[in-house]
Amino acid sequence: MIHTKDLSKVFRTEEVETSALQHVNLHIETGEFAAIMGPSGCGKSTLLNIIGLLDNPSTGSYTFNQVEISDKSEKQRTKFRKGNIGFIFQSFNLIDELNVFENVELPLLYMGVPSTQRKEKVVQVLKRMNIDHRAKHFPQQLSGGQQQRVAIARAVVSNPKLILADEPTGNLDSTNGTEVMQLLEELHKEGTTIVMVTHSQSDAEYADRVINLFDGKIVSENRKDPQSHILESAVL
Numbered sequence: 504m505i506h507t508k509d510l511s512k513v514f515r516t517e518e519v520e521t522s523a524l525q526h527v528n529l530h531i532e533t534g535e536f537a538a539i540m541g542p543s544g545c546g547k548s549t550l551l552n553i554i555g556l557l558d559n560p561s562t563g564s565y566t567f568n569q570v571e572i573s574d575k576s577e578k579q580r581t582k583f584r585k586g587n588i589g590f591i592f593q594s595f596n597l598i599d600e601l602n603v604f605e606n607v608e609l610p611l612l613y614m615g616v617p618s619t620q621r622k623e624k625v626v627q628v629l630k631r632m633n634i635d636h637r638a639k640h641f642p643q644q645l646s647g648g649q650q651q652r653v654a655i656a657r658a659v660v661s662n663p664k665l666i667l668a669d670e671p672t673g674n675l676d677s678t679n680g681t682e683v684m685q686l687l688e689e690l691h692k693e694g695t696t697i698v699m700v701t702h703s704q705s706d707a708e709y710a711d712r713v714i715n716l717f718d719g720k721i722v723s724e725n726r727k728d729p730q731s732h733i734l735e736s737a738v739l
C-alpha cells in the first residue's frame with residue numbers, strides 16, 4: 504500500500520535548513536499495523552504527514568496503492584485523501600463550533616454523500632464508538648477520552664483504507680488510552696491498515712511492526728512473531 508524510495512524532506516527557513524527525513528525506504532502492506540517510534544525531533548510526524556498527503560517530500564518517491572504521489576499538487580492530494588485516509592491526532596483536532604454529530608459528518612459532506620446516508624453512517628459509527636448519547640454536545644463539553652472517540656468516529660466514518668494516528672493516547676489517562684488502543688486494534692482486525700506514531704512502548708505493542716527512526720533515518724525495525732506475539736528486532 505505504502506512505498507517510499509529514497510524519500511527525504513528538508514525544511515528551509517531564512518537562517519536554517521533542517522534535514523527532517525533522509526533517504527527513507529519504507530514499505531507497508533495493506534492490513535498491517537505499524538508503529539513509528541524514535542526520540543523527539545527525529546522526523547516521525549514529518550513522515551506521517553507525508554504518508555497522509557498533508558505534505559510533499561523534497562526528493563524521492565512515494566507511492567500509495569501504486570499511484571505516485573510525490574509530484575501531485577496540494578489540490579490533487581486533498582482529493583486523493585478523501586475516503587482513502589483517516590487521521591487521529593494527539594490533540595483530537597475537533598471543530599469547536601460543530602457538535603459531535605456535525606464533526607463526524609464532515610468527511611461525508613466533503614465527499615458529497617447524500618443526507619439520509621450521512622445520517623445513517625454517523626449514527627452507526629457514534630454507536631460503535633459508544634458516544635451516541637453525546638451527539639448534540641460540543642467538543643468542549645466532553646472529556647478527553649470522549650473527544651478522542653469522536654475523533655476516531657470522524658476518522659473511520661468514510662471507511663478509509665488507511666488510518667494515521669499521531670500519538671493518539673498522548674493526552675489521555677491510561678484507562679481512556681487503553682480504550683483508544685483497543686478500538687484501533689479492532690479496526691486493524693477488520694482489515695484497516697494503521698500507521699501510528701507513538702512514544703509509548705505499551706501502545707507500540709499493539710502493532711505488528713515497530714519502525715525506529717533516528718535523525719531522519721530508519722535505523723531498526725521490530726516485527727511481532729505471529730505465534731508468541733513478541734516483538735523481534737532487526738537492525739537495518
Ligand SMILES: Nc1ncnc2c1ncn2[C@@H]1O[C@H](COP(=O)(O)OP(=O)(O)OP(=O)(O)O)[C@@H](O)[C@H]1O
Pocket residue numbers: 514515516521522523541542543544545546547548549550
Ligand atoms: N514546518 C517546519 N519548518 C521547519 N522545521 C520543521 C518543520 N516541521 C518540522 N521541522 C523540523 O524537522 C525535524 C523533525 O520534526 P518532527 O516534528 O517530524 O519530529 P518528531 O519526531 O515528530 O518529534 P516529536 O516527537 O517531538 O513530535 C525537527 O528538527 C523539526 O524542528
